[in-house]
Amino acid sequence: MLVDDGNDGRATPRAGAVAPRRLTHLRRLEAESIHILREAVAESENPVMLYSVGKDSSVMVHLARKAFHPSVPPFPLLHVDTTWKFRAMYEFRDWTVAELGMELLVHQNPDCLEQAINPFTHGSAVHTHMWKTEGLKQALDLHGFDVAFGGARRDEEKSRAKERIFSLRSAQHRWDPKQQRPELWRVYNVRRNQGETIRVFPLSNWTELDVWQYIYLEQIPVVPLYYAAVRPVVERDGALIMVDDERMPLEPGERPVERRVRFRTLGCYPLTGAIESEADTVQKIIQEMLLATTSERQGRVIDFEASGSMEKKKQEGYF
Amino acid sequence: MALPRDERITSDIDAYFDAHERTSLLRFITCGSVDDGKSTLIGRLLYESQQVFEDHLAALEADSRRIGTQGGDLDFALLVDGLAAEREQGITIDVAYRFFATEKRKFIVADTPGHEQYTRNMVTGASTADLAVILVDARKGVLTQTRRHSYLVSLLGIRRVVVAVNKLDLVGYSEDVFDRIESEYRAFAAGIGLTEIACIPVSALRGDNVIASSPNTPWYHGPTLLGHLELVDVEDEARDRPFRMPVQWVNRPDHDFRGYCGTIVGGTVRTGQPIQVLPSGRRSRIARITTYDGDLDEAVVGQAVTLVLEDEIDVSRGDVVCEEGRAPQVADQFEAHVIWMHEREMFPGRPYLMKVGPMTVGVTLSRPKFKVNVNTMEHLAATTLALNEIGVCSLRLNQAVPFDPYSENRDMGGFIIIDRFTNATLGAGLLNFALRRADSVQWQSVDVDKAARAVLSGHRPCAVWFTGLPGAGKSTISNLVEKQLHALGAHTYLLDGDNVRLGLNRDLGFTAVDRVENIRRVAEVTKLMVDAGLIVLVSFISPFAAERRFARELLEVGEFCEVFVDAPLEVVETRDPKGLYRKGRRGELVNLTGVDSPYEVPEHPEIRIDTVHVSASAAADMVVDQLRAMGVLS
Numbered sequence: 001m002l003v004d005d006g007n008d009g010r011a012t013p014r015a016g017a018v019a020p021r022r023l024t025h026l027r028r029l030e031a032e033s034i035h036i037l038r039e040a041v042a043e044s045e046n047p048v049m050l051y052s053v054g055k056d057s058s059v060m061v062h063l064a065r066k067a068f069h070p071s072v073p074p075f076p077l078l079h080v081d082t083t084w085k086f087r088a089m090y091e092f093r094d095w096t097v098a099e100l101g102m103e104l105l106v107h108q109n110p111d112c113l114e115q116a117i118n119p120f121t122h123g124s125a126v127h128t129h130m131w132k133t134e135g136l137k138q139a140l141d142l143h144g145f146d147v148a149f150g151g152a153r154r155d156e157e158k159s160r161a162k163e164r165i166f167s168l169r170s171a172q173h174r175w176d177p178k179q180q181r182p183e184l185w186r187v188y189n190v191r192r193n194q195g196e197t198i199r200v201f202p203l204s205n206w207t208e209l210d211v212w213q214y215i216y217l218e219q220i221p222v223v224p225l226y227y228a229a230v231r232p233v234v235e236r237d238g239a240l241i242m243v244d245d246e247r248m249p250l251e252p253g254e255r256p257v258e259r260r261v262r263f264r265t266l267g268c269y270p271l272t273g274a275i276e277s278e279a280d281t282v283q284k285i286i287q288e289m290l291l292a293t294t295s296e297r298q299g300r301v302i303d304f305e306a307s308g309s310m311e312k313k314k315q316e317g318y319f
Numbered sequence: 320m321a322l323p324r325d326e327r328i329t330s331d332i333d334a335y336f337d338a339h340e341r342t343s344l345l346r347f348i349t350c351g352s353v354d355d356g357k358s359t360l361i362g363r364l365l366y367e368s369q370q371v372f373e374d375h376l377a378a379l380e381a382d383s384r385r386i387g388t389q390g391g392d393l394d395f396a397l398l399v400d401g402l403a404a405e406r407e408q409g410i411t412i413d414v415a416y417r418f419f420a421t422e423k424r425k426f427i428v429a430d431t432p433g434h435e436q437y438t439r440n441m442v443t444g445a446s447t448a449d450l451a452v453i454l455v456d457a458r459k460g461v462l463t464q465t466r467r468h469s470y471l472v473s474l475l476g477i478r479r480v481v482v483a484v485n486k487l488d489l490v491g492y493s494e495d496v497f498d499r500i501e502s503e504y505r506a507f508a509a510g511i512g513l514t515e516i517a518c519i520p521v522s523a524l525r526g527d528n529v530i531a532s533s534p535n536t537p538w539y540h541g542p543t544l545l546g547h548l549e550l551v552d553v554e555d556e557a558r559d560r561p562f563r564m565p566v567q568w569v570n571r572p573d574h575d576f577r578g579y580c581g582t583i584v585g586g587t588v589r590t591g592q593p594i595q596v597l598p599s600g601r602r603s604r605i606a607r608i609t610t611y612d613g614d615l616d617e618a619v620v621g622q623a624v625t626l627v628l629e630d631e632i633d634v635s636r637g638d639v640v641c642e643e644g645r646a647p648q649v650a651d652q653f654e655a656h657v658i659w660m661h662e663r664e665m666f667p668g669r670p671y672l673m674k675v676g677p678m679t680v681g682v683t684l685s686r687p688k689f690k691v692n693v694n695t696m697e698h699l700a701a702t703t704l705a706l707n708e709i710g711v712c713s714l715r716l717n718q719a720v721p722f723d724p725y726s727e728n729r730d731m732g733g734f735i736i737i738d739r740f741t742n743a744t745l746g747a748g749l750l751n752f753a754l755r756r757a758d759s760v761q762w763q764s765v766d767v768d769k770a771a772r773a774v775l776s777g778h779r780p781c782a783v784w785f786t787g788l789p790g791a792g793k794s795t796i797s798n799l800v801e802k803q804l805h806a807l808g809a810h811t812y813l814l815d816g817d818n819v820r821l822g823l824n825r826d827l828g829f830t831a832v833d834r835v836e837n838i839r840r841v842a843e844v845t846k847l848m849v850d851a852g853l854i855v856l857v858s859f860i861s862p863f864a865a866e867r868r869f870a871r872e873l874l875e876v877g878e879f880c881e882v883f884v885d886a887p888l889e890v891v892e893t894r895d896p897k898g899l900y901r902k903g904r905r906g907e908l909v910n911l912t913g914v915d916s917p918y919e920v921p922e923h924p925e926i927r928i929d930t931v932h933v934s935a936s937a938a939a940d941m942v943v944d945q946l947r948a949m950g951v952l953s
Contacts, residue, residue, distance in 0.1 A: 023621045025344040025425045034623035035582045038567040042636055042677065067580070067609040069625070071572040161415040161430075177413070181744040182439055182660050184446040185733045186582070187674050191742035205427055207418045217340060263453050283332055290328045 026214055030063065031125055033202040035186055037067040037149070040200045041074060043190035044147035050136070051077035051104070053089040053096075054266045055222045056151030057201055059211055061100065062220050063202060064149075076103035078148070082131035083108060084118065084268035086244050092223040107139035116220055119270045120249055127268070136171045140197060147190070147198050155207045165204045171195030212289065216282045226261045227283065228277040232256035239273035264289075338422065345553055348444040348477075350468035351454030356485050360454065360523035361417055361430055364545065367530045368419040371564055375723050392497060414444045423549040438471065438693060438707040439660040442747060445475040446733065449553045452481045452544075457490045457520075461503045465946070467693045470511055474656065474709070475751070479515045479551060480508070483544055487536070494538040511696070517551075519544050558620045562586035562594070563731055568639045570625055578609055578625040579634055584676075584730035585723075586642060588626070589617045593643040596634050597721035601628040602643060607909040637678035639721040639731075645887035647731060650753035651719040657684065657712050657736070659704035661745040666835040667703065670869050671745065673716065675734035681717035682736070686711065703832045704746070713754060725749035740864060772852030776810050780849045781951040782874060786861045786921060787884035788913045789899050790891035792930045792938070796884060797858040799939035805851040807943075807952065809854050814841060816859040829910040835866055835892035842870035849878055853949065862918040877949055882942060883924035890931055925949075 003264050024030065040049055049064060051057050064073040079093060097104040103216060109117075112130050119127040154161050164180050166188045192198055203211070215222060233240045234254050241248075243256040248270060250256075261274035262285075279288040327335040351357035404910050417428040428443030431437065443452065451472040455465055472480060482504055490496045501518040508516055518526055520536050521544055527533035528543045538639040542550065563585035570578040588594075592605045604663045607627040608615040618624045626640060634640070641647060659665050665684060673682035687710035689698035704710045725732030737743070773779050783800065785793040797813055804811045820827070824840055827833040848855045861867050871879045891913070892900045903911035908915045921927075926945050946952050 023619070024340060025342045026340065028344050028621060031582060031621055031623040035567070038580050038623070039677065042568045062363050066611040067623070068568075068570065070571055070576055070578075155418045161417060162413045180413075182443045182735075182747070183744075184443055184735060184747045185729060186447075187676070187733060189674065189735060189737055189742070189744045191672075191679075191737060193742055196742075205416065205418070207420075209420065210425075212670070213336070213339060216336065283336070286336075287328060287332050 003311060008058060026210060026217065026235070029206055029210060030066070030214070032186075032205065033060075033063045034067040036188070036202045037064055037073075039186075039188050040147050040149065040166070040190060040198070041068075044198075046143070046145050047075040047147040047149070048078045048105075048140075049073070049075055049147040049149040050145065050151070051079050051093070052151065052266075053079065053085065053093045053223060054151070055211060055215060056098075056153065058220050058222050059206075059214055060149060061096070061102075061152045062218060065100070072101055075149075076105050077104045078107065078139055078143075078145075078225070080132060080135045081106050081108045082127070082135070082262065082268050084112075084127075084131075084247075084270060086223075086225055086266065086269045086272075088225050089223055089266060092221075096221070105139070105143070107142070109135035109137055109138060117146060118247070119268060124271050131268075140173065145197065146192065147200055149200050149202060151203050152201050153203050153206050153208070153211075155263065163201065163204065165201055167188060167199045167201065169197045169199060173197065209286070212282065212286045216286065223266060225266060228259050228260055228262040228280045228284075230260050231274070233259050233261055233274055240275070241272075242269055242274055244269040341637045342420070342423065342425055343553065344425050344427065345450065345548060345551070346427045346429070346448050346453055347450040347548065348431060348441070348448040348453065348472070349452045349909040350431065350441060351485075352464055355454040355456050356523045357430070357454050360452075360483065360485065360521075360529070360544075361428055363523055363526060363529055364426075364428075365417060367526075368421055371887050372667050414440045416648065421545065421549055425476070425549065426831055429730070438467075438658065438709070441468065442475060442658050442660075445472055445477055446729070446747070448477055450479040450481065450548075450551060451477050452483055452548075454483050454485050455500055456511050457484050457493075457496055457500065458868075460496075460500050461507065463694045465504070466507060466696075468506060469513060470691075470693055470696055473511045473513050476726065476749075478513065479553075480513050480517075481520045481544065481547060481551075481645075482516060483523075484518060484520050485523055487520045487527060488525050492520070492527075492533075494536075497536075497539070498916045514758050517541070517547055519547065527597065558586065560585040560620075560728060561647075562588050562592075562640075562642040563647065563728065564588065564624075564626065564640045565730070566634055566636055566640060566680070567677045569635060576627070577631070578607075578627045579638075579640060580625045581640070581677075582623045582624070583618055583620050585620055586726050587617060587619050588624075590614075594628070594640050594648050595643045596632060597639045597641060597646055598649045598719055599633065599638070600646075601632040603628040603632055605629075621839060637676070637720075639676070641721070647665075647721045647723045648753055649719045651716040652754040653714045653716075653722070654688075654751045654754055655712060655714050655734075655747055655748045656709060656725075656751065657687070657704060657748040658709050659706055659746045661738075661743060662706050663745075664706070664832065665704040665746065666832055666863075666865075667712075668839040669835050669865050670739060670872075672737040672739055673714070673734050673748075674737060675720055675722065675732075675750070676730060678720050679737070680720060684736075685713035685715075696774065702830075711751075712748075714748075714750075722750050722753075724752060726751075739859075766946075769852060776852050778809050778854065779951045780854060781878050781880060781946065781949070782845045782849055782855045782857060782870070783880045783882060783946070784845075784861070784867065784870060785856070785858045785882045785884055786924075788855070788886060788888065788891050788918055789860060790894045790896055791884040791886040792928075792935060793858045793860075793884045795935045796882075796938045796942070797856045799935055800942045801856050803939055803943050804854055804946075804952075809952065810852060811854045811856060812848055813856040813858065814845065814848075819844075819859075829916070831863075831910075831916070834862060834916075838863070838866035839869065842866065842873055845870060846873045849874055854946070860912050860918070862912050862916065864919040864921065868923065880926070880942075880945060880951075881921055881924040882947060883921045883926055883927045884930060884938075886930045 056157060104115050109131055117127055117130045169175055232243045234256055240261055259276060262277045263272060263274050277288060279285045349357050415430045417430055419426050428596060429448055431444040453468050465688060484497050484500050497520045520539050521528045527535050530543060530545050532543055564580050564581045564583045566579045568580040570580050588605060590605050590608060594605060595602050605626055606629045608618050609625040609627060666716040667686040668683055669681050672679055687701040687704055690701040690708050690710035692699055701710055722732035734748050735744050736746040738745050769780060785797050787793050801811050801813050819841060824837050827837050844855055845855050899911055902908040903914040912918050926941055
């Protein structure tokens with residue numbers, strides 16, 4: 001266990017460490033997440049961890065390794081894929097799974113494959129709903145998972161601020177804000193009826209800053225797209241979109257330009273805006289973030305549509 | 320007005336990280352009503368600690384113009400009103416968690432509404448808080464709701480309270496007003512055990528004494544609200560208490576390693592330390608404290624660890640590893656404070672589930688000894704607890720659990736109540752102390768038992784439980800069955816709903832609470848009669864699945880035959896042998912099952928009789944055949 005013992009701030013694993021007077025902020029969050037992971041696993045029959053390849057997933061997987069050490073986390077990872085992620089994300093995903101020795105399940109909505117659903121011809125709303133929301137429901141039904149871990153945090157969006165850590169979903173995967181169970185102390189009600197599932201969010205109480213500080217402290221690998229590099233981008237509606245492969249249709253006269261950019265959030269490349277940045281280390285990212293004034297989800301095109309749109313998506317079964 | 324940015328971010332980021340890796344965490348709850356400016360206060364804390372980003376701010380400016388209440392000025396309350404439905408109603412309806420940080424500390428705020436009907440939310444938010452901020456409107460002073468919030472905070476074990484006397488700008492920043500409120504509050508708070516109190520004069524709207532000291536209150540020399548929150552001591556008291564770790568998960572990657580995973584909820588543990596495992600009481604020593612980052616010599620309250628013991632003793636999920644010599648008590652009967660959190664009221668005597676730590680056990684609650692008027696703290700007589708009511712009850716568990724009183728350890732004494740059918744969380748509670756009185760009453764083992772009686776009577780004992788709407792035909796069919804059984808030489812007894820209500824259950828009415836107790840008693844009587852070797856025919860409406868299941872579980876497998884006497888409401892209304900439905904429809908009779916009191920249809924009865932198509936005598940034959948199939952009759 002890493003402790004604040006007044007050593008060098010950047011604690012490293014050491015045998016025989018002595019307990020601190022008081023747990024630091026990050027150690028309290030870490031312990032809470034581990035407690036949540038263990039409780040969910042102990043009371044479920046067929047748990048799964050949703051793996052989106054982003055930094056929050058990296059942190060969640062790291063916490064799972066800690067929670068069950070020396071065992072390998074006793075559940076598979078599930079990637080609900082859209083076929084439109086950045087190439088670097090697929091590479092990182094496969095590398096991570098090989099490192100961890102965990103099982104990876106990849107689900108691609110067959111209806112989307114058949115109809116070649118994509119953000120360009122179908123729009124971001126249809127694309128996201130079909131690939132992600134419907135895809136996730138299909139995958140959960142297909143494997144009969146009763147508990148699914150997700151990396152969502154309460155600080156991401158206003159409607160998430162009221163989300164429970166253990167969030168009950170109906171057999172149709174719907175989220176009913178009025179039927180959520182009160183959550184007291186660290187006593188979590190993991191019981192569910194036939195067909196009902198529970199989404200569990202071990203990072204509920206982490207902020208974006210906490211996640212980055214923890215990545216720094218624990219030296220957790222993340223997709224290189226978070227770090228600034230020269231990449232080919234086009235500017236559309238004020239967003240910098242990276243031309244990640246040849247499927248991206250260019251407008252007449254539009255030409256990719258090489259800009260030094262990075263991503264604060266990762267999703268489908270045509271729907272994810274880059275920011276111009278020089279931050280090519282975790283430290284610089286945190287520094288940039290502390291000085292920046294734009295919130296994280298702004299890079300995600302899906303949140304823009306209407307105030308309250310995340311809440312609607314959640315009721316439909318989105319994460 | 321906002322906090323100055325930590326200049327180390329630009330000048331010395333390493334120093335910044337060093338400092339931030341050491342910051343502590345303070346979790347607090349804010350209590351106040353819609354009009355106290357609570358959302359405005361939280362919004363301002365977020366805004367001024369620079370947790371509001373530019374795009375959120377743009378949305379806030381637009382929203383402030385559109386639906387704001389501040390005449391186009393920034394309406395901070397809109398920052399924290401989350402769900403679309405709530406926004407339309409202009410109120411927050413649940414518990415929301417907010418996050419902000421300063422150089423000295425990180426904060427998690429539980430934001431809960433203050434309406435009377437939302438005790439549930441406040442208790443939920445308070446359960447994880449280290450401190451409470453209670454808002455008082457300077458124009459109104461200490462109100463009923465201030466007392467209610469303070470009582471709930473103290474009940475949940477929070478000792479540190481900040482009273483933010485808000486809207487001071489509206490009383491001309493008057494020192495007299497502030498002093499009067501402070502002395503009134505302190506006098507009241509002392510009576511309910513709140514001792515660590517800070518009173519701070521603020522205006523959330525104008526920003527006075529929230530972040531920076533206000534020139535408008537030169538008479539006030541204490542810290543600002545944020546200054547106090549940054550510095551208040553939150554040393555974890557649980558650290559000096561005896562060591563406790565409830566086992567969440569047994570970790571067995573291979574045959575060489577067996578560890579017990581859990582979060583330490585009290586004290587400190589060291590390698591080599593002698594420990595005891597409860598409830599078994601077995602003893603051992605700590606061989607290793609294992610973590611992903613290497614073994615530890617010592618771990619403290621709050622840490623999630625994996626313990627390896629020196630001896631191979633049997634330990635499973637729900638057991639508590641604790642300090643030898645300072646072990647918790649183990650008991651199966653308690654007195655507890657219960658907070659009811661569900662629309663459907665508590666039913667004394669109904670079997671529920673209870674989760675305390677990682678342990679889930681069966682529980683029944685007694686009628687409340689009293690309930691508490693949360694506004695006046697008076698004790699009131701009660702037969703049940705409705706949504707948002709708090710009372711003191713006796714609990715009877717179906718197995719003994721290790722516990723500490725809630726006042727000594729929140730994790731060892733806080734529990735939730737779960738419905739056995741819907742799995743909903745119905746309520747929460749605080750264990751006060753163990754009740755010993757049941758120890759002297761134990762089931763007497765006798766030499767002549769059920770099996771011996773069965774040999775004599777020539778058949779096995781059994782309960783045949785007829786359930787259905789009034790007028791469905793339960794009495795008619797059960798009477799025919801008893802005649803047939805009697806003719807076959809079986810020893811029988813028929814328990815009829817009306818007859819039992821004339822005697823044993825004369826004191827019970829027809830409310831849902833009384834119906835539950837009615838069936839509980841009948842189930843217990845049935846159990847005794849089955850033990851006596853009889854075939855007991857029970858003819859009761861018994862509308863609730865939970866009590867029928869309770870009756871079934873009192874008996875052994877093969878001793879319970881549930882007969883659902885099924886008739887649609889339209890049919891029983893036309894039959895109406897006792898004229899009940901006519902009275903019910905005229906409003907002369909309340910709580911009539913099927914009319915204004917629910918009937919829960921059995922999902923898996925042994926027999927379902929469709930009385931529209933099956934005659935009473937054919938139905939009786941079906942029951943007797945079923946008893947043969949079950950081996951009750953040979």
